[in-house]
Amino acid sequence: MMTYEKRRRRRESHNAVERRRRDNINDRIQELFTLLPESMIDAQTKPNKGMILKKSVEYIRQLRHALQTQTDRLHELETGIPSSMAAAAAAAGIGQPHQPQTSSGLAAMFAGAASMPSSRTQGGDGSMMNNNGL
Incomplete structure (x- = not known):
């Protein structure tokens, strides 16, 4: 008699677990539908x-296909921007952006002065004269 009662409770428990599983599946399918x-x-x-x-x-x-298409398009736009900007700058006659100098201001000033062509030349007697002969 004890075994019959035990089997009945086990079956009822299993049926309840199975019913909850089915209800959960049905709820998720209904959610997908919405x-x-x-x-x-x-x-x-x-x-x-x-x-x-x-x-x-x-x-x-x-949705995955649309996402991949948009990701590809974004990548094309991102990689195309630098070359488009360079082409537009070249067409407008604009050079590369100014790069700040790394040396100190005084050293840069002297380096710039040393590289500038002199408007004075040395005369035959060692005196300095300008390009006008003065």
Whole structure:
């Protein structure tokens, strides 16, 4: 008698667990149905689990494809910006952006003066004269 009661309780427990599992699956399928866009739902037919799952997979694939397309386009735009900017700058006659000098201001001033062509030349007697002969 004890074994019959034990089997009955075990079966009831198993049935309750199985019912919760089915309810959970059905709830998730219903949630998927609510997430589908109306354009994917056929108003003429009653939605069943198989159709909902099939349309959900189809929709996820469409979203993945759209995401990949947008990611590719963004990458194209990001890599195209530097070359487009350089081409536009060249067309406008603008050179490379100014790079700040790394040396101190005084050293840069003397380095700049040393590299400048002198407007004075040394005369035959060692005296300095300008390009006008003065």
